[in-house]
Amino acid sequence: MPLWFIRGLRRGVITTRYPARPDSSAAALPTPPAFRSGQLTRDVADRIVAVCPSAALARRGDVLIFDAGTCTACGRCGEAAPDAVTSSGEWELTAAARSDLIKEIPILGERL
Amino acid sequence: MTTVEPQATGTSDQLVGQLGGLGGLEVADGGATRGAVTVRVLPEILEEATHVIAGTAGIRLADMFADNGGDAPTLRLVWAHDSGYLLTETEIEGDQYPPLSDIAPAAFVEECEIYEQFGIRPATGKPLNRLMLPPHAGPGFPRLGHPPAEPLDEAHAPHTVGGQAFEFPFGPVRQVGVESLYYGLVTSGEEVVDLYLFAWHKHRGVEWRLRGRTPREAIFWAERAEGLSAVAVGWAFAAAAEAALGIAPPAAAARTRAVALELERLYNHAAATAALCQATGLTVGQSAAEIALERLLRVNAAAFGHRYLFGVVTPGGADRAPDASLLRRELPGAYGELRRAADALLRTNSFVDRLEATGILSAEQARRLGLVGPVARATGLPVDARLNTVGPYAEHPVTVVTAEGGDVLARFQVMLGEAAESVRLIGEFLDAGTAADRTTLPRGGGNGLGWAESPRGEALAWVALDEGDRITRARLRPASVRNWRGFDDACRSQNVFTDIPIIEASFWLTAAGLAR
Numbered sequence: 001m002p003l004w005f006i007r008g009l010r011r012g013v014i015t016t017r018y019p020a021r022p023d024s025s026a027a028a029l030p031t032p033p034a035f036r037s038g039q040l041t042r043d044v045a046d047r048i049v050a051v052c053p054s055a056a057l058a059r060r061g062d063v064l065i066f067d068a069g070t071c072t073a074c075g076r077c078g079e080a081a082p083d084a085v086t087s088s089g090e091w092e093l094t095a096a097a098r099s100d101l102i103k104e105i106p107i108l109g110e111r112l
Numbered sequence: 113m114t115t116v117e118p119q120a121t122g123t124s125d126q127l128v129g130q131l132g133g134l135g136g137l138e139v140a141d142g143g144a145t146r147g148a149v150t151v152r153v154l155p156e157i158l159e160e161a162t163h164v165i166a167g168t169a170g171i172r173l174a175d176m177f178a179d180n181g182g183d184a185p186t187l188r189l190v191w192a193h194d195s196g197y198l199l200t201e202t203e204i205e206g207d208q209y210p211p212l213s214d215i216a217p218a219a220f221v222e223e224c225e226i227y228e229q230f231g232i233r234p235a236t237g238k239p240l241n242r243l244m245l246p247p248h249a250g251p252g253f254p255r256l257g258h259p260p261a262e263p264l265d266e267a268h269a270p271h272t273v274g275g276q277a278f279e280f281p282f283g284p285v286r287q288v289g290v291e292s293l294y295y296g297l298v299t300s301g302e303e304v305v306d307l308y309l310f311a312w313h314k315h316r317g318v319e320w321r322l323r324g325r326t327p328r329e330a331i332f333w334a335e336r337a338e339g340l341s342a343v344a345v346g347w348a349f350a351a352a353a354e355a356a357l358g359i360a361p362p363a364a365a366a367r368t369r370a371v372a373l374e375l376e377r378l379y380n381h382a383a384a385t386a387a388l389c390q391a392t393g394l395t396v397g398q399s400a401a402e403i404a405l406e407r408l409l410r411v412n413a414a415a416f417g418h419r420y421l422f423g424v425v426t427p428g429g430a431d432r433a434p435d436a437s438l439l440r441r442e443l444p445g446a447y448g449e450l451r452r453a454a455d456a457l458l459r460t461n462s463f464v465d466r467l468e469a470t471g472i473l474s475a476e477q478a479r480r481l482g483l484v485g486p487v488a489r490a491t492g493l494p495v496d497a498r499l500n501t502v503g504p505y506a507e508h509p510v511t512v513v514t515a516e517g518g519d520v521l522a523r524f525q526v527m528l529g530e531a532a533e534s535v536r537l538i539g540e541f542l543d544a545g546t547a548a549d550r551t552t553l554p555r556g557g558g559n560g561l562g563w564a565e566s567p568r569g570e571a572l573a574w575v576a577l578d579e580g581d582r583i584t585r586a587r588l589r590p591a592s593v594r595n596w597r598g599f600d601d602a603c604r605s606q607n608v609f610t611d612i613p614i615i616e617a618s619f620w621l622t623a624a625g626l627a628r
Contacts, residue, residue, distance in 0.1 A: 007456065008396040014403065028417050028435075053332040074332060074423060 030073040031091045033066070039084035040064060041109035048077040048085060062107045068093060069101035084109070124149050124198055127171075127191075130164050131200070139201075145574065147355035147561035148190065148197040158187075158202045159210035165191050165198070166216040172482045172495070174594075175572050176212070176222035178204075178230045179585040180257045185230050188587075189219075190561065190572060196500050197561055207261065208235040218482030221597055230257030241308075244315045244627050254320045256585070277305045280609075284313045293623040299609055307603045307612075309596060314627035322586040327353035327427035327553065327575070330583055334573070335422050338590040338625035340380055343372045344566030345573070345590050345625075346425035351562025352575040352586075353427045357554055363504070364547035365429035370504040371541045372416060372424040372434070373564060374534035379408040380567035380620060381527040382450045387617035388524060389457070392466045397457050404450035411442045429550025436542045447535050454528050467521035471602040471615035474518055483598045485569020485591050486530065487619055489514045490522035497565040508540045520618040555581050566591050568620055592625030 045064045049057045056071040057064065078085045095101050128138050128151060137152045144150040153161045165171060174192040178185045184203045189212070191198045202209070211234035213220040224243040227233045233240060251259045277300045284292040296308035318337045322330045327350070334349035335342040347369050354360060361369070386401035409419040415434040416424055424432050457463050473483070475491040488495040494512045498505040513529035515522035557579045563572050569591030576585045602615050 004394065004396040004456075004460070008399070011400070011403075028414050029419075030417055030423070051329075053329065072422075076332075 026091050029091050030075055031088050032068055032071045032073050032093075033075075033077050033085045034088035035064060035066065035105045036084050036086070037106050037108040039081075039109055040105065040107045042107060044081045044084050044109065045107055048080050051076045051080045059107070062110075064105040064107055066103045066105060067101060068103065069095075069098060124193060124196060127165060127168060127193075127198055131161055134161055134164070143559070145188075145199050145201075145355075145559040145561050146358065147352065147563075148199040150199045150201065153200045153202045155202055155204060155209065158200075159212075159215070161200060162189070162210070162212050162215045165189075165200070168193075170194055171198075172479060173216045173218040174482060174484075174570065175574075175587070175589045176219050176226070177574065177587045177589070178226045178232065178257065179576065179587075180230065185232055185257060187226070187232075188574070190574070192495075192500070192570070194499075197563070199561065204232055207232045210234065211236045211238065216482075217480050218594070218597065221593060227260050229255050231260045232257075233260070242310065242312060244312055246312045246315065254317050256320055256323075276300045284310070291623040295612075297609070297612070302608050304603050304607050304609060304612065307600050309600070311596075311623040311627040314623045316624075316628065318628045319586055319588060322583050322588075324582055326581050327577070327583065330586065331426055334586070334588060335425070337588045337628050338566075338571075338592060338622050339420060339422075340383075340622055341376065341566035341568065341571055341590055341625065343369065343376045343421050343425060344564040344571040345588060347373060347564035348562045348571040348573040349575065349586065349588060350425050350427040351564065352560040352573040353553075353562070353577065354551075355560025355562055356558040356575050356577045357556060357560070358558065359428065359551050359554065361429040361503075361551055362547070362549045364545050365549040366503040367541040367544055368430035368433050368546040368548065369425050369564075370508075371439070371538050371546055372421045372430075373566075374538045374541075375408070375412055375415070376421055377534045377567040378447065378450075378531055379405060379412065381531045382408055384527055384617055384620040385450065385454060385457070385524070387620065388467070388520070388614065389463070391613035391617045392463055394457070394460070394463055397453065397460070397463065400453035400456070401450065404446065404453055407442075407446035407449055411439065411446050414442065415439050426550060428553050430546075430548050431550070433546050433548035434542070436546065439538065439542060443535060443538065447531065450531060451528075464521065466611075466614055467524060467618075468519060470520045470607060470611050471618060472517070472519045472606075473598055473602050477601055478518070478598065481597045481601070482594055483569070484594050485566070486523050486526040487569065487595050487598055490526045491518035492516050495570070497563045497570040500563065504541060504544075508537060508544070510537065520614055523618040553581070555579070557581075568592060568622075568625075569595060588628060590622070590625035590628075592621040592623075595619055595621050596626050 045059045054070050054072050056067045131151050134157045139150040139152050171191050171193045175190040178187050187202045187204050189200045213223050224240045227240045228245050277298050280297040282295040284294040292313040294310040298306035318333050321333050335346040337345050382405040386398050389398035412421055413419045416432050475493055478488045478491045478493055484495050492514055494514050496512045498510045513526050515525050557577045559576045561574050572589040574587040578584050599619050
């Protein structure tokens with residue numbers, strides 16, 4: 001058992017205060033979508049709502065509702081509508097209230 | 113280590129001949145399950161046919177499930193042998209069928225599940241436990257078939273047994289982030305007399321949710337049936353859909369899947385090592401194993417874009433290819449971290465003493481209960497789905513690691529041997545070439561069986577597609593479904609209360625995989 005004590009001391013503390021530095025693997029991780037309002041039409045919105053497997057997307061009139069807390073960053077919406085959906089590159093997600101994770105994106109494509 | 117060569121198809125031919133003598137009919141038309149030899153068995157000879165198959169050396173019951181695609185529910189039994197799978201299918205008239213778990217004890221869990229989901233049961237009055245559906249599941253609760261006529265039992269022990277033992281309730285909420293699972297531990301204070309598990313808290317109706325979807329849509333849910341085996345269950349499901357459609361993935365994409373599958377094995381075995389340290393109270397060892405685990409998860413993220421390797425497998429091929437140069441550079445260091453921790457643990461008497469002679473299972477128990485993975489291999493049985501394949505493991509054969517003893521130490525040694533083998537195989541697959549590529553899925557219906565060797569054992573999937581490319585029934589059978597059946601027996605093998613976390617860590621199963 002003393003050997004484990006010495007082994008622990010030798011290895012030292014490897015955790016850091018957050019965020020000491022960006023995680024090197026973060027750039028490779030899939031991230032939730034970002035939406036281009038100008039490219040979103042009702043048809044496009046309905047298409048991406050239909051392919052979302054975790055029900056993170058819904059359409060209410062001319063507004064696309066995106067629940068970042070439900071999104072799994074699977075990338076299916078980006079595949080279905082590459083012009084209107086990009087990857088946000090934001091892999092850190094935090095909010096003080098659940099409701100802060102729900103975004104409303106205006107559908108402006110049909111007006112342009 | 114034992115190298116096991118795939119054997120000739122003699123077992124299958126012999127059994128088909130024997131079943132034909134009883135009146136069974138081999139199915140060769142479009143109704144057959146591709147990926148397995150299919151034999152149609154009439155209800156009146158099902159019991160005798162099961163006797164014949166279960167009594168054949170080297171064969172085990174891998175799965176049993178029902179579907180209601182026809183006028184009456186069809187019962188399918190999947191039998192694994194050295195060179196592949198044999199599937200029997202029987203249309204059940206009425207709501208009863210022969211008590212198959214009396215012949216093949218491995219069938220009991222499935223008998224409970226089939227009663228919950230389809231309302232048909234063995235023709236004896238034996239009590240069937242609640243398995244997947246919660247107690248509040250009324251007739252309107254989403255099911256694959258009809259609700260059972262009688263409510264299911266919840267097999268609690270009396271609080272005193274012979275005036276000595278009592279049930280100690282533990283769970284479903286457990287420490288830190290461990291999955292919800294209820295243990296009914298029947299104990300006399302120290303010794304474990306009996307143990308009941310209730311896993312329905314994790315039921316998500318995954319198989320029910322897959323109906324009506326295309327295979328490409330459904331893979332998202334299939335991966336999540338047991339997240340810690342996402343690659344294996346996803347591969348089994350994709351292979352079943354591919355078999356149903358009569359296609360095969362491109363060779364480089366199949367090797368991509370194999371790289372991901374071996375990475376999945378590595379991080380799971382590292383996590384099991386950390387859990388063993390936690391269970392034995394060795395916190396520095398736990399930290400050392402968790403450092404290795406974190407490094408392996410980061411290798412996954414950097415190589416495939418996901419720490420838990422979701423989204424790699426897709427029906428027809430692979431959606432993501434690994435960063436080969438990164439894997440060659442980073443994997444040896446991450447694996448070395450695990451190896452150093454494991455070597456130090458094996459030199460620590462207080463650790464090894466807790467593992468030796470704990471949670472013992474015999475090879476005979478493993479065979480009768482149809483156990484798979486490291487749990488079966490630690491009893492000396494060379495059961496490994498990677499041997500039954502025409503894909504990358506046929507070109508790059510796996511050296512199956514087995515051990516004798518069947519205790520926790522044997523399981524730990526099997527895991528360590530397998531981790532080394534996984535690193536070797538990944539190197540071979542990368543040298544042979546990997547790619548994100550897929551074969552286009554043709555339209556058309558059919559049934560298919562698929563399998564893959566997950567870190568905890570053989571994962572199976574059976575998929576039926578209609579002409580519109582939609583799933584009419586998908587059966588997912590992660591290894592946890594099989595091996596929880598052996599956990600009860602391992603805990604009862606003269607163990608004390610505090611051995612249970614050690615045994616659970618060595619099995620490294622999931623409640624999610626069982627409850628789906």
